[in-house]
Amino acid sequence: MVTSLRRTLVGISSCGLTLLLVISVALSGCTSPAAPPAATQAPGAAATKAPAAPAQVSEIKIGALVPLTGGLAELGKAIKDGYETAAEIVNEEGGIKSMGGAKLKFIYADSGGKPDVGVSQTERLITVEKVAMISGAYQSSVTFPATEVAERYKIPWLVQGAVRDDLTERGFKYLFRPNYKSISEAVIHMGALDYLMKQHNVQIKTVAFIYEATDWPMSMMPHLRRLFGERGIQIVLDEGIPPEATDLTSNILKIKNAKPDLLWFLFYTPQAILLVKGLQEQKVDTIVFSSGSSTSEPSFFQAVGALADYIMTPDEWEIGILNVKKWAKPIADRYKAKAGVDLAAFPAQAIANVFIIQDVLERAASTDPEKLREALAATKITKEGEGTGRALIMPWKAIEFDATGQNPHGGNVITQIRENGTKKYIVYPPEFQDPNYKTVFPPPKWSER
Amino acid sequence: MEGFLTAFLNGLFMGAVYASFALAISLVFGVMKIINFFHCSLITAGMYGIFFMWSWFRLEPYVGVLIVVPILFLGGYVLHNTFVLTLFKRERAYVVEPISVLMLTAGMWLVLDNLWLLIFGSQFRAVKSFITGSTTDVAGITISNARFVAFVGGLALTYALWWFLNNTRVGKGMRATAQNREAAALCGVNIYRMYNLAFGLGAAVTAVGAALLMPFYYVDPYVGFSYDMKSFIIVVLGGMGSIPGTLVGGLIVGVVEAVTTQFVSGTYAGIAVFLVFVACLLFRPQGLLGRETV
Numbered sequence: 001m002v003t004s005l006r007r008t009l010v011g012i013s014s015c016g017l018t019l020l021l022v023i024s025v026a027l028s029g030c031t032s033p034a035a036p037p038a039a040t041q042a043p044g045a046a047a048t049k050a051p052a053a054p055a056q057v058s059e060i061k062i063g064a065l066v067p068l069t070g071g072l073a074e075l076g077k078a079i080k081d082g083y084e085t086a087a088e089i090v091n092e093e094g095g096i097k098s099m100g101g102a103k104l105k106f107i108y109a110d111s112g113g114k115p116d117v118g119v120s121q122t123e124r125l126i127t128v129e130k131v132a133m134i135s136g137a138y139q140s141s142v143t144f145p146a147t148e149v150a151e152r153y154k155i156p157w158l159v160q161g162a163v164r165d166d167l168t169e170r171g172f173k174y175l176f177r178p179n180y181k182s183i184s185e186a187v188i189h190m191g192a193l194d195y196l197m198k199q200h201n202v203q204i205k206t207v208a209f210i211y212e213a214t215d216w217p218m219s220m221m222p223h224l225r226r227l228f229g230e231r232g233i234q235i236v237l238d239e240g241i242p243p244e245a246t247d248l249t250s251n252i253l254k255i256k257n258a259k260p261d262l263l264w265f266l267f268y269t270p271q272a273i274l275l276v277k278g279l280q281e282q283k284v285d286t287i288v289f290s291s292g293s294s295t296s297e298p299s300f301f302q303a304v305g306a307l308a309d310y311i312m313t314p315d316e317w318e319i320g321i322l323n324v325k326k327w328a329k330p331i332a333d334r335y336k337a338k339a340g341v342d343l344a345a346f347p348a349q350a351i352a353n354v355f356i357i358q359d360v361l362e363r364a365a366s367t368d369p370e371k372l373r374e375a376l377a378a379t380k381i382t383k384e385g386e387g388t389g390r391a392l393i394m395p396w397k398a399i400e401f402d403a404t405g406q407n408p409h410g411g412n413v414i415t416q417i418r419e420n421g422t423k424k425y426i427v428y429p430p431e432f433q434d435p436n437y438k439t440v441f442p443p444p445k446w447s448e449r
Numbered sequence: 450m451e452g453f454l455t456a457f458l459n460g461l462f463m464g465a466v467y468a469s470f471a472l473a474i475s476l477v478f479g480v481m482k483i484i485n486f487f488h489c490s491l492i493t494a495g496m497y498g499i500f501f502m503w504s505w506f507r508l509e510p511y512v513g514v515l516i517v518v519p520i521l522f523l524g525g526y527v528l529h530n531t532f533v534l535t536l537f538k539r540e541r542a543y544v545v546e547p548i549s550v551l552m553l554t555a556g557m558w559l560v561l562d563n564l565w566l567l568i569f570g571s572q573f574r575a576v577k578s579f580i581t582g583s584t585t586d587v588a589g590i591t592i593s594n595a596r597f598v599a600f601v602g603g604l605a606l607t608y609a610l611w612w613f614l615n616n617t618r619v620g621k622g623m624r625a626t627a628q629n630r631e632a633a634a635l636c637g638v639n640i641y642r643m644y645n646l647a648f649g650l651g652a653a654v655t656a657v658g659a660a661l662l663m664p665f666y667y668v669d670p671y672v673g674f675s676y677d678m679k680s681f682i683i684v685v686l687g688g689m690g691s692i693p694g695t696l697v698g699g700l701i702v703g704v705v706e707a708v709t710t711q712f713v714s715g716t717y718a719g720i721a722v723f724l725v726f727v728a729c730l731l732f733r734p735q736g737l738l739g740r741e742t743v
Binding site for chain 1: 452455456459460463570571572573574575577581582584591593596665666667669672674675676678679706707708710711714715716718719
């Protein structure tokens, strides 16, 4: 009797465990990027027929999909301030001259950081606000399904922020991305490594990879392995970590034993925190490169502070770029006056997008989506600084779009973290390098810090 | 070899932390025969408590715990008395196994976790304690001081709970309730009070675990979940309701995790713990230190 009760209890507990698993799977399903919505729903008459453009307009409505509430609200506001700053500049200078000085008017839609909300807000921008084109939406997970709506309505979309590779690999005709794909990040990062090895006369023979074994790192790893293989650098450790891992010490010990010249990590913020803390605890002395956004998150620096020093990290834009692009200083100042904080990567790209939009409108001289699409496809901004050349406030060599709508000249900068995790100095590419900063490569040993 | 030994020691240290979180599950299961799914929310609450004691009042985690423990005890007591016990009493009139209580705790887990998200935001926070990052080198092995303290603390916590259950009047009441509700009630034990106390005590023990973990960890609204997952494995492994078994289970999980990682990739090491768990369920379903008869 008692035994059978005990068995029942074991049974219940294992049922419970199953329940827990089921719920957790359901939860993770909710947070992962939503699958693109089925495009079966008939969008109505407006879908197939674009709104006719009036001959002369005093105002051109541009939609901007931004996460203004939720976890990304702070960043969303910065991006909005970026659009506003640049739109004000364009309007003050006389608006779109080819359209009789029509003014830019940005209509903001709040995605809340959620794919489904992003989709419905895109519908609203197109059918209710009747915007000429849309820019957005920072997150790949929102941009992916939202651009599908715009494609259906044949409204041009200029990507802001989102780096997911396959965004521009779906054969869309109304989608244009001036910023780089995530895969280019690996290539640029390797360029930085080559450059630093040469500059500092350091020969890297071995590399260790540690990454979360999920979507983004796993899609980047084959490229990294190939790039290192091409250089004859031996991979001494290739360590994937399950996302629910609670402790990385054992993995860090493996790194320590492998004694790599270079450690490359691809983590989201929580595991990046554990890794950096563990490297210090176990005194693993090596050059550290990071990929992804963890080393751009303020909470990462708050959590690890000085331990983040000397890590090499990619950034879309850094304030140090102004040392080279001096002409952009007034724009950055104006942004600061508006937003109250220094210009940063994603508002900077919002600014760039406004100047691209200005360029496109000047050439299209119309708000007809077809003409806008043609003008976008023919974009060629190569000279920085003047007029629409101010779009090159970003570290991009030029702006033009290939057949997929991707700008092949998109790029970023590699920075080294210093001063207790409070400052980032640009170390690559050389043209943006901080002239007063001497890159520390390799970093000092933990025992000497 | 040194790497292996360091990994083994670190596994032991982490195992003690896992055990301190699993104690509450074991206690609540032992006494009430229900599984508390919102245990992970309590772990997170404990960690936030420790963090804010440090962030607001600059109290070291090992000091802040003195304030967080009573708060969590009260929180656990009240939550249980208000929600769980109400349903438990109603349910008991109809069936032997309170299934809907199980569902209730799962629901409360979702409510509480989202409440933490609402209150604290999604960013990651960490304590910079005096002990954070400090290490000791012994014969070529680098030991993190905070982890060592967590190990000693975990052992002490387990012993303290075991002593409490065996030597105090309330503890004996809890054990009596665990062994036979009806008989305990007949002997004058207020079993519902025991349930409340056991639940509060579980939450308090969790707060101690949180204080041991925080100096070398971070907190975000979902941090408790992965620890909760391990807690269930540990409790079944060690023997449900057995306090020393929970410690043994925790240490085994910690060591298996750490040592297998030295031989295979991290993703495979994640499987190893579950293999041990499945093997245990198949061959010794009552757990390593669980008794066949209660």
